[in-house]
Each structure stands twice: as C-alpha cells, then as structure tokens.
Amino acid sequence: MLKLQNVQTFYGNIQALKDVTIQISEGEIVSLIGSNGAGKSTTLMAICGIVPPRSGEILFMGQPITHMEPDRIVSLGICQVPEGRRIFPHLSVLENLDMGAFLRKDRSQIKRDMEYLFELFPLLAQRRHQAGGTLSGGEQQMLAISRALMARPKLLLLDEPSLGLAPLIVKRTFEIVRKINTENKTTIFLVEQNANLALKVAARGYVMENGRITLTDSSENLLANEGVKKAYLGF
Amino acid sequence: MITFGQIKKAVLVSIWFMFLTFPIMVIRVNPVEHIVEWRWKNMLLVGVGSFILSFVWHYFIRRKELGAQKAELGEWAEAIPLAQRIRSKKTLYKPALVAAGIFALAFPFIFSLYQTNIMASALIYVMLGLGLNIVVGLAGLLDLGYVAFYAVGAYAYALLNYHFGLSFWMVLPIGAALGATFGILLGFPVLRLRGDYLAIVTLGFGEIIRIILENWNEFSFGPSGIANIPRPSLFGIDLSVHNATIYIYYIMIGLCLLTIFVVNRLQDSRIGRAWIALREDETACQAMGIDKTKTKLTAFALGAMWAGMSGVVFAAKTTFVNPASFTIWESIIILCIVVLGGMGSILGVIAGALVLILMPEYLRALSEFRMLAFGILLVVMMVFRPGGLIPNVRRTYKFEGVANDEKS
Ligand SMILES: Nc1ncnc2c1ncn2[C@@H]1O[C@H](COP(=O)(O)OP(=O)(O)O)[C@@H](O)[C@H]1O
Ligand SMILES: [Mg+2]
Numbered sequence: 001m002l003k004l005q006n007v008q009t010f011y012g013n014i015q016a017l018k019d020v021t022i023q024i025s026e027g028e029i030v031s032l033i034g035s036n037g038a039g040k041s042t043t044l045m046a047i048c049g050i051v052p053p054r055s056g057e058i059l060f061m062g063q064p065i066t067h068m069e070p071d072r073i074v075s076l077g078i079c080q081v082p083e084g085r086r087i088f089p090h091l092s093v094l095e096n097l098d099m100g101a102f103l104r105k106d107r108s109q110i111k112r113d114m115e116y117l118f119e120l121f122p123l124l125a126q127r128r129h130q131a132g133g134t135l136s137g138g139e140q141q142m143l144a145i146s147r148a149l150m151a152r153p154k155l156l157l158l159d160e161p162s163l164g165l166a167p168l169i170v171k172r173t174f175e176i177v178r179k180i181n182t183e184n185k186t187t188i189f190l191v192e193q194n195a196n197l198a199l200k201v202a203a204r205g206y207v208m209e210n211g212r213i214t215l216t217d218s219s220e221n222l223l224a225n226e227g228v229k230k231a232y233l234g235f
Numbered sequence: 236m237i238t239f240g241q242i243k244k245a246v247l248v249s250i251w252f253m254f255l256t257f258p259i260m261v262i263r264v265n266p267v268e269h270i271v272e273w274r275w276k277n278m279l280l281v282g283v284g285s286f287i288l289s290f291v292w293h294y295f296i297r298r299k300e301l302g303a304q305k306a307e308l309g310e311w312a313e314a315i316p317l318a319q320r321i322r323s324k325k326t327l328y329k330p331a332l333v334a335a336g337i338f339a340l341a342f343p344f345i346f347s348l349y350q351t352n353i354m355a356s357a358l359i360y361v362m363l364g365l366g367l368n369i370v371v372g373l374a375g376l377l378d379l380g381y382v383a384f385y386a387v388g389a390y391a392y393a394l395l396n397y398h399f400g401l402s403f404w405m406v407l408p409i410g411a412a413l414g415a416t417f418g419i420l421l422g423f424p425v426l427r428l429r430g431d432y433l434a435i436v437t438l439g440f441g442e443i444i445r446i447i448l449e450n451w452n453e454f455s456f457g458p459s460g461i462a463n464i465p466r467p468s469l470f471g472i473d474l475s476v477h478n479a480t481i482y483i484y485y486i487m488i489g490l491c492l493l494t495i496f497v498v499n500r501l502q503d504s505r506i507g508r509a510w511i512a513l514r515e516d517e518t519a520c521q522a523m524g525i526d527k528t529k530t531k532l533t534a535f536a537l538g539a540m541w542a543g544m545s546g547v548v549f550a551a552k553t554t555f556v557n558p559a560s561f562t563i564w565e566s567i568i569i570l571c572i573v574v575l576g577g578m579g580s581i582l583g584v585i586a587g588a589l590v591l592i593l594m595p596e597y598l599r600a601l602s603e604f605r606m607l608a609f610g611i612l613l614v615v616m617m618v619f620r621p622g623g624l625i626p627n628v629r630r631t632y633k634f635e636g637v638a639n640d641e642k643s
Pocket of ligand 2 (some may be wrong): 040042083160174189
C-alpha cells in the first residue's frame with residue numbers, strides 16, 4: 001500500500017533521513033520505533049509531503065506521491081496525527097473535527113462520521129462546544145485521532161500517541177488504535193518511542209537510528225532481540 | 236488600602252521621571268545672555284504629576300488583577316463585557332439592534348450635514364476595519380500595507396471616470412475586483428513570510444503603491460492628484476451637494492451592512508475556520524489537507540476587496556484624490572481600529588472605528604494632542620483590555636452550561 005524507496009530528507013544541509021526504505025501492506029499495523037531525534041517524525045512528514053524528500057521515491061497504492069502537495073496526498077487517503085497532538089486550541093471540538101473533513105463535501109456523511117466518533121469517544125461528545133485548548137491531554141489525543149479519522153484515511157499515520165499521557169490513557173489509546181484497524185480496515189503506521197507498547201499492538205516493526213533503518217522484523221522477534229531489548233526496552 | 240509599599244513605589248517612579256526629564260524640563264540655556272536657567276519649579280511639577288499618575292496607574296492594575304482572580308474563581312458574569320451580555324440575550328439583543336438601526340437611518344434628519352458627513356467618513360473606516368479584520372483578525376496575517384488597496388479603489392474610480400466616464404455604480408464592483416486582484420498580487424510573494432517579516436514586506440508594498448502614484452505623472456497626475464470626480468448619481472439624476480452627502484451616507488450604511496453580513500457568514504464558514512486554524516498551527520493544517528497557499532490568498536483577496544470598494548466611495552465622497560491620502564499613517568489607523576476594537580470581532584471593529592474616527596473630530600480643540608492621546612489610549616487599552624473594546628466571543632470559552640442558558 002505504501003512504499004518508501006531510498007528516501008533522503010534534509011533540513012537545510014542537515015540530513016535527517018538516510019536511505020529509508022519502508023513497506024506497508026493494506027490492513028496492517030506497522031510500527032516505527034527509535035529514540036528521540038532518530039528521524040521518525042521526519043519520516044511521517046516526508047510521507048505527507050510537508051517535508052518532501054530530496055531523493056528517493058514514495059508510492060501510495062502504486063502511485064508516486066513523492067513531490068505532491070500535502071492536500072493532494074490527504075485527498076488520496078493519507079492522514080497524520082501529528083506529534084504533540086496539535087489540535088486547534090481556539091476552535092471547538094466540533095470545529096476541530098470539521099477541519100479534519102476539510103476536503104470532503106458530503107455534509108450528511110460527515111455528520112454521520114461525527115456521530116460515530118462521538119460514540120467511540122463519549123467524552124468528546126460531552127464537550128463538543130468546548131474550545132479544544134481547554135481539553136485534558138488525553139481528551140486532546142482522542143480529538144486529534146478523531147480529527148484525522150474525519151478525513152476518512154485509508155492509511156493513518158500516528159506520531160507518538162503515548163507522549164505525555166498517563167499509563168491508563170495510553171492503554172485506552174492503543175485499544176482504540178486496534179479497534180480502528182479492525183473495524184474500519186484502516187491501515188496504521190505507528191511511530192513510537194515506547195517500543196514495548198508499540199510492538200504489542202503492531203505485527204511488524206522497523207527500528208530507526210540516526211535517520212537510518214537499522215532493523216526490521218516481526219514484533220515478536222524484535223521484542224526478543226538483544227539489541228532492541230537493551231536500547232529500547234530498558235532491560 | 237494604601238500601603239507603605241505602594242507609596243514607596245510611586246515615589247521611586249516620580250524620582251526616576253524627574254531624573255529623566257531633568258535635561259529638557261529644568262535646564263534651559265539662554266544663548267543671548269550666556270547663562271543657564273534652572274527651572275526648579277518644573278521639576279516639582281513633573282515629580283508631583285508622575286507621582287499621582289503612577290499611583291492611579293497601579294491602582295487600576297491592581298483592580299484588574301483582582302478582576303482576573305475573580306474570573307478564575309468562576310464568577311464569569313463579571314468578566315463578560317456588557318456588549319457581549321447584550322448579544323447573548325435575545326430579549327435585549329433584538330431591541331438594541333432595532334434601536335441602532337433606526338438611529339442609523341434617522342441620523343441625517345436629526346443631525347446637521349456636517350455630522351452626517353463625518354459619520355459617512357467613519358462608516359468608510361468601519362468597512363476598511365472589517366476588511367482588514369479578515370486578514371489580521373481571522374487569518375492572523377499582519378498587513379501594514381492595507382491602505383494600498385484603498386488607494387487602488389479610489390484611483391480606479393478617479394481614472395476610469397476621467398478617461399472613460401464610467402459611473403460610480405459601474406466602478407464599485409470593478410474597484411472590488413481590482414482590490415481583490417491586488418490582494419492576490421501582494422499575497423503571492425509574502426506567502427512564506429510570517430509575523431514581523433510579513434509586516435515589513437506589506438508595509439513596503441503600501442509605500443510602493445503610494446510612491447508610484449506620486450511619481451508616475453502620465454498615469455496618475457502625480458502629487459496634484461485628480462479633481463472634479465463626480466459624486467454618485469441617483470438613477471441618473473445628479474444631486475445637489477447636500478443631497479449627495481446624505482445619499483453617500485446611506486450608500487455607506489448599505490455597504491457596511493453588506494460587509495457585516497458577508498464577514499459574519501465567512502466567520503462561520505469552513506474557510507473562516509480554516510483561517511483561524513492556519514493562524515494557530517500551520518503544520519497541523521497541512522496534515523489535515525488544508526491548502527496553505529489557497530487559504531491565505533483567499534484571505535488577502537477577500538480582505539482587499541472591501542478596501543477597493545471603500546476606496547471608490549472615498550473618491551466619490553471627497554471628489555478629489557491624491558497620493559497624500561494614502562500614507563502609511565492610514566494603514567496604521569485601520570490596524571488600530573481592528574486591534575483596539577477587538578481582533579476578529581465584528582462589533583468590536585465597528586466600535587473601534589467609531590471611537591477612533593469620531594473622537595478626533597469632536598475633540599478638535601485638542602488637535603495638537605491628538606497623537607499623544609492616541610498613543611496613550613492604545614497603551615492603556617492594551618494593558619487593561621488586551622482583547623479590545625468588544626473582544627471576539629470565540630475567546631471566551633463556551634461551556635455546555637452557558638449554551639443551555641441561551642436556549643432557555
Ligand atoms: N524543522 C527542523 N529543522 C531542522 N532540523 C530538524 C527539524 N525537525 C527535526 N530536525 C532534526 O531532524 C532530526 C530528526 O528529527 P525528528 O524526525 O523530529 O526525530 P524523532 O521524531 O525521531 O524524535 C533531528 O536531528 C532534529 O534535530
Ligand atoms: Mg518525533
């Protein structure tokens with residue numbers, strides 16, 4: 001479904017991604033783990049076209065999207081939940097959701113999708129008129145995921161959904177991620193520093209170090225891998 | 236209530252001011268008699284004056300802080316300004332609106348022609364303020380060259396009438412279209428800029444337009460401008476100066492209503508929300524598939540359009556245009572209207588325009604101190620009401636409980 005081929009990305013003269021090759025099939029949950037500054041967020045930004053690669057190729061459902069504008073890429077069915085949630089603080093919950101559906105015109109379907117999300121997250125339904133900035137961290141994460149789902153993505157990119165959340169909320173978030181994957185058949189690319197959790201949800205994983213993919217295997221094998229254990233699982 | 240600490244603070248402030256103003260207020264060199272005069276009396280005045288001012292200033296700051304504490308404790312009614320309380324109550328809002336409407340319609344018959352004329356000018360600024368409010372208040376793009384679009388509209392009417400004899404009503408939509416076109420032209424090069432950089436580049440753009448108008452004699456008749464621009468005619472009938480003034484007043488009322496209607500609709504539309512979203516977080520917007528370029532250009536175009544239209548009315552009203560009417564100072568006044576009134580708030584911008592344009596007219600006696608008063612007003616406002624005269628409702632968070640109150 002998604003294929004990154006030798007992607008290289010730069011910030012000015014600093015190379016953030018070196019020869020990154022990743023492949024994701026339809027219906028999968030794949031995780032990308034790595035320490036702070038490894039280039040995980042940059043990988044997602046490259047896929048979304050916000051920080052386009054200098055060389056290499058990105059294919060989505062067989063179509064090259066390497067140098068497409070971000071809005072075109074979203075319209076093809078890729079949506080990102082950015083790191084740190086980044087919801088719009090002065091817009092209400094409903095308005096935040098509507099921004100997720102920015103490229104869609106089907107009013108009645110949008111309404112139905114909102115109702116579905118409010119069923120999924122009853123807390124958001126209670127706060128639908130409240131400004132996004134007044135929500136708690138956990139609620140903001142739910143809103144950020146809902147907002148991305150409003151775009152009806154075929155591929156959902158999640159950037160560190162566990163960041164700064166209480167363990168119980170993190171657990172709920174990952175349950176939701178799994179639910180979205182099974183119920184809506186949404187493919188999920190999950191970026192995490194919390195390798196332990198990510199590898200439990202995902203079937204496969206990639207390990208990134210200093211902008212390079214150093215390892216890829218099934219989650220089981222990664223969890224058993226000595227190097228991964230030492231670097232990311234804290235054993 | 237008055238503590239020793241407060242007095243000490245005020246004394247320190249007054250000493251500091253006496254020290255600061257010492258060279259200009261106390262020392263005077265008399266070059267004729269070759270002596271230095273020491274005006275100690277001035278020093279005393281400065282000292283006492285700044286002592287009192289500092290005391291009053293701190294008193295109000297304390298009151299404001301107390302107010303903020305109360306608001307945090309949940310006493311919302313105190314914190315919500317009067318205008319908004321009227322707005323949120325249907326039983327008060329409707330009659331207030333009707334009263335304002337009747338007053339506006341009856342204005343030329345109650346007051347003199349002079350007053351009507353001034354009011355029409357103020358309404359032009361209401362329209363300009365509402366237009367700039369789209370760019371600055373909603374989209375968060377600091378535009379210091381807004382007057383350029385105003386000039387485009389004014390010169391569009393002056394020149395199209397001079398060369399082709401086009402009438403006011405024909406040029407009005409053309410002025411709007413030209414304004415929007417210039418908005419896009421300015422928008423393209425500044426798309427990547429934000430904040431300070433954007434402000435400087437737009438400021439430059441405004442000056443470029445003015446300088447072109449001043450120096451391109453063959454095109455715009457240079458600094459001497461264009462005179463004898465016809466006032467608008469009513470169904471082809473030319474009106475006397477008296478009637479034309481009243482007519483222009485009503486045209487402005489109509490145009491302002493149109494602006495309010497459109498801006499109100501825009502605010503609640505998807506593009507309006509996208510402007511707010513873009514102001515808050517560009518990257519998140521891109522991740523949602525909001526086209527940054529298109530959204531910003533729309534804001535520039537829709538904002539400039541109103542300036543173009545008000546420029547046409549301005550030319551018809553004064554029957555004379557020259558580049559001196561479109562200096563950077565105009566841009567700053569319009570920006571002050573938006574900031575002082577309340578960014579993003581329609582009612583606020585209207586209030587801001589009326590205060591800032593009408594006050595100097597009625598305080599002509601104090602015209603020497605106009606700039607000083609203007610500066611003081613801005614500083615005081617920004618300290619005590621940073622949201623503006625009538626802040627945008629969006630800023631006050633809406634809780635479920637409040638929404639229920641409205642329904643009942
Ligand atoms: N906007 C930026 N400008 C310059 N360098 C950046 C920018 N964003 C990230 N980087 C650099 O790129 C590298 C990868 O960052 P990032 O992708 O955010 O890592 P991660 O998400 O894995 O923590 C880091 O060295 C970081 O300093
Ligand atoms: Mg990151």
